[in-house]
Amino acid sequence: MIPDPRPGARILIVEDEPEFADLLALWVERHGWRPRVARDGAAAIVAFEAEEPDLVLLDLSLPRLSGWHVIERIRAASLVPILLVTARDGEQDKIRGLGAGADDYVTKPLSFPELMARIEAVLRRADIRAAAIAGDEIHHPGLVIDGRGHRVAADGVEIHLTPTEYRLLRHLAERPGRVVGHAELLTAIWGAGYRDDIHLLRVTIRNLRAKLAEAAPDRRFLETSYGIGYRFRPGEEPASDA
Ligand code: CA
Numbered sequence: 001m002i003p004d005p006r007p008g009a010r011i012l013i014v015e016d017e018p019e020f021a022d023l024l025a026l027w028v029e030r031h032g033w034r035p036r037v038a039r040d041g042a043a044a045i046v047a048f049e050a051e052e053p054d055l056v057l058l059d060l061s062l063p064r065l066s067g068w069h070v071i072e073r074i075r076a077a078s079l080v081p082i083l084l085v086t087a088r089d090g091e092q093d094k095i096r097g098l099g100a101g102a103d104d105y106v107t108k109p110l111s112f113p114e115l116m117a118r119i120e121a122v123l124r125r126a127d128i129r130a131a132a133i134a135g136d137e138i139h140h141p142g143l144v145i146d147g148r149g150h151r152v153a154a155d156g157v158e159i160h161l162t163p164t165e166y167r168l169l170r171h172l173a174e175r176p177g178r179v180v181g182h183a184e185l186l187t188a189i190w191g192a193g194y195r196d197d198i199h200l201l202r203v204t205i206r207n208l209r210a211k212l213a214e215a216a217p218d219r220r221f222l223e224t225s226y227g228i229g230y231r232f233r234p235g236e237e238p239a240s241d242a
Helices: 018-030 041-051 067-077 091-100 112-132 163-173 182-189 198-215
Strands: 010-014 034-038 055-059 082-086 104-107 137-140 143-146 151-154 157-159 179-181 222-225 229-232
Touching: 010 018, 010 041, 018 034, 018 112, 034 041, 041 055, 041 067, 055 067, 055 112, 067 082, 067 091, 082 091, 082 112, 091 104, 091 179, 091 182, 104 112, 112 137, 137 163, 143 163, 151 198, 157 198, 163 182, 163 198, 163 229, 179 182, 182 198, 182 229, 198 222
Parallel strands: 010 034, 010 055, 055 082, 082 104
Antiparallel strands: 137 143, 143 151, 151 157, 179 229, 222 229
């Protein structure tokens, strides 16, 4: 078996069905991670603040405080990976969950081996993220963002961004691999009053892409997730057919 990323990682399991929660904890433990179970949304927030987990496995339908509120509360304070557990027919929940800041989702009924693989993948992505960010600088293949002086270089070519474009690129590059929702981007970059102005976001993304492409025509840093948001692609190498 391939060694798991981050042995000993703390996994906060938020699940109200006791037997299912115990089973999840058992699988997590067998995988070399440290589980901690919270049985409702309010307990999840308390456990999150007390333990600073490395990943949150979150059931959406919870008593006391819904999964949505849990995501919101956690995202207001932290970039910790969140893996959602959604109902089989919850297509809207998946889209809304990714838009709200979840990293990925799995669907009930669960395949436990698949769930473990997803946890590994999300932890690995978090490791890439941690490695990419050093102080004020962000390094990805082909892209350097230097916070001091707001300098950005793509494939070694310095590019000149407006302050808004800079903040947008930085927000995405700090979250490689995660689809960041329209509302999160608009709120973070422009403010809460702009959270529905998708046109503004689209235009800014277009300009940003054009500048990046001029410096590094073979790369595609920013991916569109239709109806949800945008994703920075980590470790993207130049396309061979370009
Ligand atoms: Ca539930």
